[in-house]
Amino acid sequence: MSGAPHAASITVRETLELLDGAFAEMASGVAEDRYALWLGSGISLGRIPGLKLLIRNALEHLQGQIVVADANCRFRAAIIEILSTAAGLTAAEYGTIDVHQPVTNWPNIDAIVQRLASNYARFLEIGVAGEPDDYILWTGADLPNAFANPASEPDTEHLCIGLLVLEGIASRIASANWDGLIEKAVGELSPGSDALVVCVTGADLRQPQRQAFLYKFHGCAIRARDDEANFRHRIIARLSQINAWRDDQENAPMVARLVDLAVSHETLMIGLSAQDSNIQTVFTAAENRMGWPWPSRPPAYAFSEDRLGVDQRALLKNVYRGSFTPANRDAIYQSALIRAYAKPLLTALVLHVLCAKLCRLVDLAPGALGIPGSVAIKEGLKHLRNALGSHPDAGAVTFIRMIVAHANRLMALYHTGEATAPDLPYLPITSRPIQAMATDPMIATAGLREFAVGLSLLGLGQRDGNWALQPAALPAPEQGALRIITPTNNLKLVFASNAQAAIRLGVNGHVGPDDDVIVVHSQQVLPAMPRSPRATRGRLGRPGRRDVSVTELLDSAANANELFDGFRKAAGI
Template sequence: MSPPAAATISVRTTLAMLDGDKREIANGVANDQYVFWLGSGISREKMPDLGDIAKNVLVTLQARVDAGDADCRFRKALNAVLVLAGPSADEWGRIDLDAVPSGWADFDALAARLVNNYARMLNVAVEGEHPDYLLWDILGAAHVYADPAIEPDAEHICLAALAIEGVASDMPTANWDTLIERAITKLAGTQPVLRVVVAPGEVRWNRRRANLYKFHGCAQRALDNEAQFRDLLIARSSQINGWVAQNPVIAAELIHFIVTRPTLMLGLSAQDSNIQGLFAAAQTTMAWPWPSHPPAYAFSENALGADQEGLLQNVYHGDYNVGNRPFMEAEALVQAYAKPLLLALFLHVVTAKLKSLVELGVPGLADVDRDKLHEGLEQARNGVADSVVPDATIVTELIEHCGRAMTMLRSGDLPDPANGIYAPLTAEPLHRMPADMTLPGSGLCQFAVANGLIGLGLARGHWTAAKADVSDPMSGAIVISGRSGPAKIYFAANAQAAIRLGTNGLIADNDDAVIIHSHVIPAPMPRYPRRAPGRTGLAPTRETSIEDLLAGGTEVEDLLSRFRSQVAL
């Protein structure tokens, strides 16, 4: 059977979808309108499969059975788990509770059936033990889900980047693992970017740029403080069914999100009764009208399941009828799983911010010229999309390249490991950028114009682009190859950054390089180390000022011509 379309969709095709009929959702994310509801699907390739968990329960319980004791408490528990798998009479006849389950003829089939009953399975009690014995002792779940050897996947890295860009400010999750926390530490180092809420009292902590609500508990917290956090690991059916009533503080916080902000579900089936209860309670508080702009609900799925369709019925309430239902469901379905969708959203958000910076930096720009620079930014974005796949290693490399370029732009230096590998374009979502009074003088607006011009050059075949070598400090931000050959491209937001590129040893006087200054070019000074002679015929290091270019006119065709002349590529 071929894999679902949502799993095989390319990043470029996902971007085309976000540029097309899912544009409102993409723009909603760029404006930090969506709450990201995260489920086990985003950690599926890093954490145990539910089928394997079911097998582990069967095998470990059976290993503790006392074969000589017909009344053995582990035998009783094992039998109770098997009942949940619904064996036929023939299957019961082939089960030997005194034999290792992996040898049972129907072992795989029984485990597969337990997947849909995992909460009931974990609710099975063992006489004389804590109610969560299967979870805590049999499975060792806290150690498994907090395993420090497990690295974040592509989804977690992209979520971390979106959070640092200020467009994923609230992320409720049913996951116990700490992969999002690790991803943000990887990207932001020790910077205070993330607040993690697990216990009710933690909702009083100061909000941060990103806020993760682990409403089913946290494996690491449970290991670090078993007395407080062990019972907050939610897995058993009795816990799930009573969760809303027993957790009024966290429940109220989540209901507030559902009522006030659109929902984007990633890797979350919404089948747990407590999640359904939250959305039903939100509907009674204030239902969403349909249509809403942006759409009030979006699901990263291959197709909507019964639970998601039921959720739409609850939250749209009176507007959910025979006539509207097909349109509601088509609008809500984003047919790309979290891996390609989150990477495409990251590229969309960064490009949307660059477009906004163009408009902020050149307020009198004619519409036709603005559109050409936007086209150039999209061309550069699409080139990146064509060169990447949503793999953890590749996504991390992309994020590292972005962070390296932004750090050199701002300070003429390489990233400080204490601050992580990523530096955001801005820490604010799109709609708040015009109110940031630091942006016009930051050099970012001119940086955006420069990228638009480079993108136009790519579109028109004037040059090609390649990534820099992050292992080489002197490799620039990107490499552009034109008729005169390849040149390393550096960006400098201010005179200090430009000078520090040389004093920090990131560029040599006789490098084939171009420094693109946001503002005026600083006076020449002996600031760069020298390399052994390379190819000759061009001024080894060329410099251009976007501010000066714009002062000479903002008609983009002329601007591009003058830019090409100065960079001599």
């Protein structure tokens, strides 16, 4: 791995190269919904206080409660136990600290916090006399406000996971996180869709299937805040809770479901160190039931890390067991390590999945293109994907929101000819994984195959320098979906799935009678509609409306070149 970008500095475009190269099988497996996502606190660091900050806040709270005149002060006693037991300070180190002074004045406070972070479950196990067992976490670190703050907004990672959920390729998610940012992201992307089944208790597992199950096996801060009596004790953090988790009958249904998940689905861990013993025991139990072979295709385990930690290496050793030997150890580690952290990896996976689905639609398109023609056409989609991945802000939450906003406009105009609402829902290409697309009857009737071909042709033209594509200005409804820019023109472009959508584009003001616009129809153009391209093929830069039928182009083209030339002539560009 020498010379490879660091996981923290790798770009989205470089991550796409990993997904096209060494991790192509893993990326294909994600598009087939083969992987269960196992998520940890690393995906929420930009929105939720990190472990070190929580520890420091808890220490400051405890120190602030000390009564100096009380020789038996319970808060002082708790701090002394924390420093001597959880932090493991020597007598000499402890002697430099005056616990009556604010925490910021303690020598080596950063080193102390680091030690406690490495031993956080033991730290949280320490109690305060006369207080609930979880006092340090619940009150000291202020868990309800830290993890259930209504003002917290989803970050790149949560929005990308939400997109994968809605596209039907992240149907099983196991999360050790207490926050509700994935749920909030899905709600933002698709208001009222109720796409997630959030499971905290065994009873939750009996809910009907939706787009995805989210297993919050360490509890949920939202529910704990709103229903403290029933859910506060389900926040798993202390050493005793982690050690007893698997054998606690209250957790038995969740344990069984997670073991089954580890047996039936490949594992992609993002932002999760796997250091907790209960996580290790889940995968060990899964291996005892039915292990994964080595090598496996796609890889049975993948970690989003810069390097594998000792706990992750131990997990791989446990799950591959008999197949794990000194001879193949390094190969196993290398196959499991994706050197990209959550932001670039999840952004790249979203772009990869969208492109893979569109490419599959091109494969399914009618006509006489055949395999060589389809392969050539799909290069246009890959060009568009890579162009997005090369955007200077790719991976930032603003970039994801921009992509979503423009995709919402594009697909709303395409499906219904209407995109004037202020908050359009995300409309997936299809809510099914890629291998199920061929048998989805809605794909043909919705004109999605032809839509993918049309988008591919636009990508090919941009790749070859014939034009440049730009997203239309938002939120102006009259701007259409895209702008296609040539040396002599700046044209509005929209897609229409069928005749009704095409008519509604005009009715709703998205296409005016005098607009210089290209309307790309998946189906045939109604005879009553203007068919100016028939009389002006080959005339470049002609103002006015051009109605282009991808179905007609596919019917008449014998290869990719004929298809592209036909599109250019019909569009008058």
